[in-house]
Amino acid sequence: MTAAGVAETACFLHGGGRVTILKPLRQPVRCTMAETVEFRCPHCNQLYRLGREQLAxxxxxxxxxxxxxxxFTFTEAPAPQVPSEPHEQAFTSMTPTPQVPVHESAPGAPPSMPTVGEPPPEQTPAPVETAAPRRPAAGGTTLGDVLTFRYMITPVAIQVIFWIGVAVSLITAITLISQGRIIHGVVTIIFGPVLVRIYCEILIVIxxxxxxxxxIRDELRQR
Incomplete structure (x- = not known):
């Protein structure tokens, strides 16, 4: 306990229970025997000191x-004393901190932090991406690749078919116009190349x- 004023006082207890006031001291001294209560955690025997204000x-x-x-539920009755812990273990303050919040919770609630010695969660290795097989370059294509269908000539053939179709449409349109069927010739010029283009795009999609x-088949074989 401390006295308000200019001078701070110290106190001690006699065998008869009386308090004797000593001469003023420079540093305040508190009698913590009657102001704190010691108790332990029922699970790990961790020792705590709690003041009267925190006790209430x-x-x-x-x-x-x-x-x-x-x-665990804290009660005013102190826990039974057990042999002292090693000197290296310091007393833990019960002042609420952001790391250890003091709140009302149901018994058996899961701990907020992992316990000591808990193995880390297993980490799943990231899948290794395999590069898709590339088609042979045009410069390195041989006649054997073409004959064994390792190199497809379909894209080139589709382009040739398209331009042949456009040329046939133009020749047909010119022939129809020269014969006096102008409407048929104009329709052929407009819709002929369009129909040939649609046919070629269908072939490209296939x-x-x-x-x-x-x-996809080559990737599955590599796995």
Whole structure:
């Protein structure tokens, strides 16, 4: 206990229970024997010291141990004394901190932090991406690749078919106009190349689907 004023006083207890006031001291000294209560965690025997103000605040509430993170209900009656812990273990303050919040919780609640010695979660290795097989370059293509269908000539053939179709449409349109059927010639000029282009695009889609299926098959074989 401390006295308000200019001078600070110190106190001690006699065998008869009386308090003797000594001469003023420069540093205040508190009698912590009657102001603090010691108790231990029922799970890990962690020792705590709680002041009278904190005793009235946390009495009857469920709190989490700062050492083992297990919940227990605090009561005013101190726990039985056990042999002292090693000197290296310091007393833990019950002042609420952001790391160890004191709150009301149901018994058996999961700990907020992993316990000491818990193995780390298993890490799944990232899948290794395999590069898709590339088609041989045009410069390195041989007659054997063409004959064994390792090199597809469909894209080139589709382009040739398209320009042949456009040329046939123009010749047909010119022939119809020269014969006096101007309307038929104009329709052929407009819609002829369009129909040839649609036909060629359908062939390209079919070829690309086949090419994609072949690459998937090659990847599965490599695995």
């Amino acid at each position: 605040r946390y009495s009857g509430k469920t709190i989490n141990c700062r050492k083992c993170h297990q919940p 070829f690309r689907v086949y090419d994609a299926l072949r690459e």
